[in-house]
Amino acid sequence: MASSSRAGTSGVTRKLVRLAVAVVLVAVLYTGGWFYAASWLKDTLDRQLAASAQSLHSASCRNLSVRGFPFRIGLFCDAVDIDDRPTGLSATFGALRSAAQVYRPGHAVIELDGPAQVRVTPDLVFDADWDLLRASGTAWTNGLDRASVAYDGLKGRLNVPSEAVSLGLTAAHGEKHIRQSGDALDVAASFDALSLDLGDRVLPPLNVSADMTIADAATWISAEGPPAGAPLGANVELRRLSLDLGDGKVATLSGPLKVGDDGYLSGTLDLDIAGITVWRDRISEAFPEIAATAAQVAQAVEGLSKGGDRAVVKLNVQDGTVYLGLFPIAFIPPI
Structure with missing residues (x-):
């Protein structure tokens, strides 16, 4: 009996030893x-x-290192610099941190610190900083499948001295999302408490969101890349562009658009606007030089709403000019 017991114990011990050796071997490998x-x-x-x-x-990644052992792998660097000589574009950013799970290397998360500066010759400069900027993306050998960027506490200013342009912006929170959807490309973006500083005036904050699909543009984020001249010639389905002043005062646009070969937009849009008088007053206060036009447009929209403070009207866009009926009411610069 004793001999049989010792033999059984010895067998269990050998199995445990083999298991331990196998675990150590796997860990070492x-x-x-x-x-x-x-x-x-x-x-x-x-x-x-x-x-x-x-x-x-x-491109440069100062003090590049790879970290994340044991279950992640990611790139770290103290600063990022980009220089594209043919387009005259250059940019500098703060520290970069990235990570991907070892078992899912195609999905990565990135954090990027400010401040940042983007320069385009001859004299366009965009300076920006933020509290937190985080991006994520899924990619394989055929390129990017989807990507998202989210940030908090964004502050930036665009200066173009040759055009006498100085535009500042702040946003409490913002997000951007792109993904392949069959042959199309889905794009969505939002800004919470977006405020613009025009130099001589500061526009009150509002919430902005956009959701659109660009036909036959999935390859723009694939390994193939966008065609020369993109987005010229693109067909866009604007599902929703929303401007929200709060208290239910929301204006939304939706409809098909085409980007011409010259960059001008054409198409038909539905405008759903609530709080017509509030929008008229806000636009008049922000842009007093077009107060008379804002009042005329508001009056026309109110007429279509049968005296109410909300209306749904059709807008026609022809080569960048926006028409309400037969009357031009706005102009969209070329892309």
Whole structure:
């Protein structure tokens, strides 16, 4: 009996020892594989970034490192610089942190610090900073499938001295989303408490959101990339563009649009506006130079609403000019 008991115990012990050895072996192999992959990734990126410095499209990631062991892998750098010489565009950003799960490398999360500056020759400069900016994306060998960006406490200013333009903006929160949807590209964006500083006046904050689909544009975020001249020639289904002043005073636009080869928009839009008199007063206060036009348009819309404070009207857009009936009421600059 004793001999049989010792034999059974010995068998269990051997199994536990084998299991422990197997666990240790797997851990060692995994650790070695992770650090090998991290080293290969860093070396590859270092070479590519160094090579880009000699090309027309360059990028740099200062003090690049790869971290995240054991279950994540991600890139970290102290600052990011981009220089696209053919377009005259350059940009600088603060520290970058990224991470992807080892078992799901195609999905990454990125945090980017400010301040940032984007410059376009000859004299366009956009300076921005934020409290938090986080992005995520899903990509495979055929390119990006979807991506999102969210930020809090955005502050920025666009300066173009040659055009006498100085525009500041702030937003409490904002989001942008893009995704492939069959052959089309879905795009959505929103701004909470968006306020614009025009230099001589500051517009009161409002909430803005947009949701649209661009036909035959899925390849714009794939490995193929957008065609030359995009978005010229694109067909857009504007599902909803909403401007919200609060207290139910909301104006929304929806309908099909086409971007002409010259960048001007054409199409037909439905305008659903609530709080006609409030919108008239806000526009008149912000842009006193067009107060008379705002009053005339409000009067026409009120007539279509049969005296109410809400109306649904049809707008025609022809080469950037917006018509209410036969009367031009606004102009949209080319894209």
